[in-house]
Amino acid sequence: MSAQKTQHEVAQVFNQVAAGYDHAALRFFPFAADRLIMHLHPVSGTKILDLAAGTGAVTLAAARAVGPQGRVSAVDLAENMLDRLQEKIVKFGIRHVDLHTMDAAALDFRRDYFDYTVCSFGIFFLPDMVAGLREWARVTRPGGRLMFTAFAESAFQPMMDLFLRRLERYGIRSPDPDKPPAGMRLADPARCRELLDAAGLVNIDVTTEQLGYHLKDESEWWDVLWNSGTRGWIEKVPRAELESFRAAHLAEVRPLCNGQGLRLDIATHFAGGDKPPAPSSR
Numbered sequence: 468m469s470a471q472k473t474q475h476e477v478a479q480v481f482n483q484v485a486a487g488y489d490h491a492a493l494r495f496f497p498f499a500a501d502r503l504i505m506h507l508h509p510v511s512g513t514k515i516l517d518l519a520a521g522t523g524a525v526t527l528a529a530a531r532a533v534g535p536q537g538r539v540s541a542v543d544l545a546e547n548m549l550d551r552l553q554e555k556i557v558k559f560g561i562r563h564v565d566l567h568t569m570d571a572a573a574l575d576f577r578r579d580y581f582d583y584t585v586c587s588f589g590i591f592f593l594p595d596m597v598a599g600l601r602e603w604a605r606v607t608r609p610g611g612r613l614m615f616t617a618f619a620e621s622a623f624q625p626m627m628d629l630f631l632r633r634l635e636r637y638g639i640r641s642p643d644p645d646k647p648p649a650g651m652r653l654a655d656p657a658r659c660r661e662l663l664d665a666a667g668l669v670n671i672d673v674t675t676e677q678l679g680y681h682l683k684d685e686s687e688w689w690d691v692l693w694n695s696g697t698r699g700w701i702e703k704v705p706r707a708e709l710e711s712f713r714a715a716h717l718a719e720v721r722p723l724c725n726g727q728g729l730r731l732d733i734a735t736h737f738a739g740g741d742k743p744p745a746p747s748s749r
């Protein structure tokens with residue numbers, strides 16, 4: 468599939484899910500955003516670039532961290548996601564954030580501009596992740612830090628495997644069976660490290676944290692599937708069969724619920740590296 472087609476499809480899916488993306492069932496996004504900014508620990512008054520910003524979980528956490536003397540630039544392909552972020556910016560009266568509808572793989576910013584560049588749960592949508600990271604490094608100042616998050620192997624399991632198998636029963640599978648779904652491309656932490664290394668970054672660090680919680684029941688699991696990247700897969704189910712698909716999948720998930728609800732595993736990698744400092748002129 469061409470990079471442009473992939474990009475178009477990704478934007479289409481996220482434009483569709485924007486209205487439900489901030490539902491409580493998907494609170495792992497703001498949880499991860501807060502942890503990402505905690506790991507990054509940005510200096511007040513600095514400039515942060517938030518790529519694949521979505522509805523702004525990281526953007527808002529970054530804006531709080533750098534304070535009004537700093538600046539946060541948020542980039543996303545999906546305008547509906549950025550519209551939600553714009554609403555929050557207005558609601559909270561934030562003045563040091565700007566939004567850009569732009570491809571994270573081809574940035575319209577000058578080199579060495581940002582102090583930090585971050586991306587939460589977005590890098591795995593890029594057709595060429597190393598090229599993407601090099602582009603992110605280009606716009607980051609020498610010595611500045613880049614960080615991204617990605618889902619680890621156990622994330623969303625065992626429900627995700629049941630969902631993918633159910634899709635297969637409806638004849639829906641990845642065009643390339645050897646390629647995992649986008650969200651699982653960086654499940655191996657060694658792969659995160661390799662990417663940062665291949666992009667020329669130094670002081671590489673990859674840590675994994677469990678950010679999971681209990682969903683109320685299987686209907687909240689559907690909320691997660693319907694309002695995130697997996698919506699693209701659900702849209703391939705013929706409309707006439709969607710209700711039977713949903714009912715069959717939720718019936719197989721229901722037995723996983725216990726007195727506390729349905730455990731949602733959100734094992735997450737936090738991966739970071741520094742752009743090497745500029746060589747001394749002496």
Ligand SMILES: C[S@@+](CC[C@H](N)C(=O)[O-])C[C@H]1O[C@@H](n2cnc3c(N)ncnc32)[C@H](O)[C@@H]1O
Nearest residue numbers: 481496519520521543544545570571587589592
């Ligand atoms: C799973 S959401 C994550 C949003 C946000 N970072 C968060 O943690 O809540 C992924 C986002 O990546 C965006 N995205 C995917 N590919 C992109 C690209 N090439 N350039 C910019 N944004 C992209 C999508 O539109 C979507 O908003």
